[in-house]
Amino acid sequence: MPELVVTALLAPSRLTLKLLRAFMWSLVFSAALVAAAVYGCIAFTHVLCRPRRGCCGRPRSTPPACLSDPTLGEHCFLTLKSSGLRLHYVSAGRGNGPLMLFLHGFPENWFSWRYQLWEFQSRFHVVAVDLRGYGSSNAPQDVDCYTMDLLMMDIQDVILGLGYSKCILVAHDWGALLAWNFSIYYPSLVERMVIVSAAPMSVYQDYSIRHIGQFFRSNYIFLFQLPWLPEKLLSMSDFQILKTTLTHRKRGIPHLTPNELEAFLYDFSQPGGLTGPINYYRNLFRNFPLEPQELATPTLLLWGAKDTYFEQGLVEAISSRFVPGRLEAHILPGVGHWIPQSNPREMHEYMWAFLQDLLD
Numbered sequence: 401m402p403e404l405v406v407t408a409l410l411a412p413s414r415l416t417l418k419l420l421r422a423f424m425w426s427l428v429f430s431a432a433l434v435a436a437a438v439y440g441c442i443a444f445t446h447v448l449c450r451p452r453r454g455c456c457g458r459p460r461s462t463p464p465a466c467l468s469d470p471t472l473g474e475h476c477f478l479t480l481k482s483s484g485l486r487l488h489y490v491s492a493g494r495g496n497g498p499l500m501l502f503l504h505g506f507p508e509n510w511f512s513w514r515y516q517l518w519e520f521q522s523r524f525h526v527v528a529v530d531l532r533g534y535g536s537s538n539a540p541q542d543v544d545c546y547t548m549d550l551l552m553m554d555i556q557d558v559i560l561g562l563g564y565s566k567c568i569l570v571a572h573d574w575g576a577l578l579a580w581n582f583s584i585y586y587p588s589l590v591e592r593m594v595i596v597s598a599a600p601m602s603v604y605q606d607y608s609i610r611h612i613g614q615f616f617r618s619n620y621i622f623l624f625q626l627p628w629l630p631e632k633l634l635s636m637s638d639f640q641i642l643k644t645t646l647t648h649r650k651r652g653i654p655h656l657t658p659n660e661l662e663a664f665l666y667d668f669s670q671p672g673g674l675t676g677p678i679n680y681y682r683n684l685f686r687n688f689p690l691e692p693q694e695l696a697t698p699t700l701l702l703w704g705a706k707d708t709y710f711e712q713g714l715v716e717a718i719s720s721r722f723v724p725g726r727l728e729a730h731i732l733p734g735v736g737h738w739i740p741q742s743n744p745r746e747m748h749e750y751m752w753a754f755l756q757d758l759l760d
């Protein structure tokens with residue numbers, strides 16, 4: 401068929417897609433302005449209530465002692481083959497078994513996996529990375545350095561760079577979004593997955609369109625589409641919004657000590673420390689609309705019944721995309737979003753049972 405005819409036939413579809421994307425971006429930025437107003441009021445309220453802290457975050461000069469706890473593992477760096485970036489990771493149990501690779505969420509870092517590093521290093525080589533833009537890993541400032549394709553290549557380079565051909569991928573929140581995608585496009589590198597509190601982006605997209613309440617639960621993602629303002633608001637009153645997120649009595653991490661809180665705030669308080677993590681969100685809508693994708697990697701899915709950020713109905717939506725028999729899902733009653741830190745004992749029990757046949 402002549403190229404001119406093909407172009408003419410595809411023109412209506414291409415125009416429709418462009419109009420759909422333009423409409424989507426108009427909605428996103430409208431929601432971003434509303435979110436900015438709401439979070440702006442919250443941030444300024446914190447400043448008024450705690451005037452001595454001022455309008456800026458206090459840079460931490462010394463990392464808290466818990467970040468150098470030797471029982472968690474050895475601190476190492478790996479230069480990635482694809483990008484040349486250096487990623488920081490903590491490693492323990494090398495030679496004890498298969499690679500178990502941990503991917504953290506926001507606003508966290510490798511330290512969010514401390515309980516799992518202690519638990520599994522006797523039977524696995526456990527590695528918890530600081531993702532690109534976080535902690536001691538390199539943090540390019542350009543938004544285009546945080547596309548899904550580049551972030552997936554980071555995971556591939558970590559697995560191969562550590563000398564393995566596959567891994568058990570354990571991921572939470574943003575790390576879980578990466579893990580879902582990685583299992584689809586690099587299935588040979590993932591033997592099993594343990595996913596905590598996150599859905600694949602295509603599932604999240606379709607579910608949110610049908611359940612508007614999910615957009616309200618995730619309202620912060622619209623704020624994060626804006627340049628520079630989110631970094632400013634999150635840092636005001638010495639990072640009070642982040643402190644509240646992590647320590648809130650109902651929505652935060654139970655029993656988080658001041659030292660452990662500082663383990664997360666230390667990196668964000670450094671110059672440009674928030675820009676890399678927020679750039680992940682600035683790329684969320686880049687590929688909208690997403691096509692449904694079949695999920696086939698054997699996966700353990702753990703979900704908190706009282707998760708503040710994601711509705712429980714997403715679990716059923718995820719299950720509908722799976723090849724039968726490949727998903728084991730558990731909803732933990734009375735549990736929130738931060739399962740690896742709030743409920744490590746339950747998480748470990750499910751993980752040992754799920755992975756037992758690999759150890760026999």
